[in-house]
Amino acid sequence: MHGTLTDSQRSKICYDWNHIDPKRGLLRTRVSNNWMINDASIHGDYYTAEQKDLIRKIFESIVSSEWIGKFDQQMEDDCGGFGREQAIGIFGDPDAGPFELVQTGRHMTLRCDGDSEPSVAFGGPIFYGHDPGSFDEQKDHPGNVFWQQALNVNRIYEMLDGRQRKIAEVAQTPGEQAVAFKGKSQAISGIPVTDLSSDQKEQLQLSLGSLLEPFRVTDRQEALECLSSQGGLDACHLSFYTDHDIGNDRVWDNWRLEGPSFVWHFRGAPHVHVWVNIADRPDIELNA
Structure with missing residues (x-):
């Protein structure tokens, strides 16, 4: 892709590895729920047909093949289809390295970095989401391609006893973009995974697999390696937030x-x- 760009195109979408945006900071690390990294829309006339095809192939390479159709549904609902109200940025040099491609849009921040950032999974923080059309969804979230992930995690809650539930339930949802690392010195809410029984841990492991499932195998593996380096699931806590329970059905x-x-x-x-x-370490700064 990089080699097909004209000088004019590169001036718009290519950035130095450590490019600092005056308002958005170290741009390659930025994560948001709804943004365009630049105004060069993938769907518009900025790219040739060949380049659009390459961008599509890159996208398909960073998600699981089994999930391409679901992502296409998400993009159709959220922005009218792949490439519409979406943009990419390329950081560094894909030939000499390091490099990273970031794809942005409504409900999307995805990355492809060729392991240029070995300490982070997915090349950095990512975002995904879906609004099938109603904005305020019903309790069963009909049509939402990602809701099954929540159902899988809620199975763990169903397995908890009364004492465990009191620990796992947290009264207030934190700000959604507040996903900076706390390390081992700051308190983390929810039930420690070490307090779970073996069958509950087994369900958590299955649920983690479903969370990673939409993404390519190499990114899944890197995420698990990062998790393992900090103590694995046993170093984690699981929180179910009780303040925004749609339908009051206790399916969190x-x-x-x-x-x-x-x-x-x-x-x-x-x-x-x-x-x-x-x-794989907690001292990496968040840019959200």
């Missing part, structure tokens, strides 16, 4: 799995927003 719409340098924050109310920040 908002929840978070969090460790020293691992945050998977799922906000299901009023519709799905998911913030993911994973690294």
Whole structure:
């Protein structure tokens, strides 16, 4: 892709590795729920047909093949289809390295970095989400391609006894973009995974697999390696937030799995927003 760009195109979408945006900071590390990294829309006339095809192939390479159709549905609902109200930025040099491509849009911050950032999973923090059309979803979230992830995690809650539930339930959802690492010195809310029984831990492991499932195998593996380096799931806590329970059905719409340098924050109310920040050490600054 980089090699097909004209000088004019590069001036718009290519950046130095450590480019600082006056308002958005170190731009390659930025994560947001709804943004355009620049105004060069993928769908518009800025790119040639060949370049648009390459961008599509890059996108398909960073998500799981089994999930391409679901992401396409999400993009159709959220922005009218792939490339519409979406933009990419390329940082560094793909030939000499380091480099990273960031794809942005409504309910999307995805990255492809060729492991240029070895300490972080996914090349840095990512965001995904979905609004099938109503904005304020019903309790069963009909049509939301990511809601099954929440149902899988809620199965753990169903397995908890009364004492465990009191620990796991947290009264107030934190700000969704507040996914900076707390390390081992700051308190983390929710039930410690070490307080779970073996069958509950097994369900948590299955649920973690479903969270990673939409993404390519190399990113899944890197995420698990980062998690392992900080103590694995046993170093994590699981919180179910009780303040935004759509339908008051105790199927928790908002929840978070969090460790020293691992945050998977799922906000299901009023519709799905998911913030993911994973690294092998907690001293990496968040730019959200």
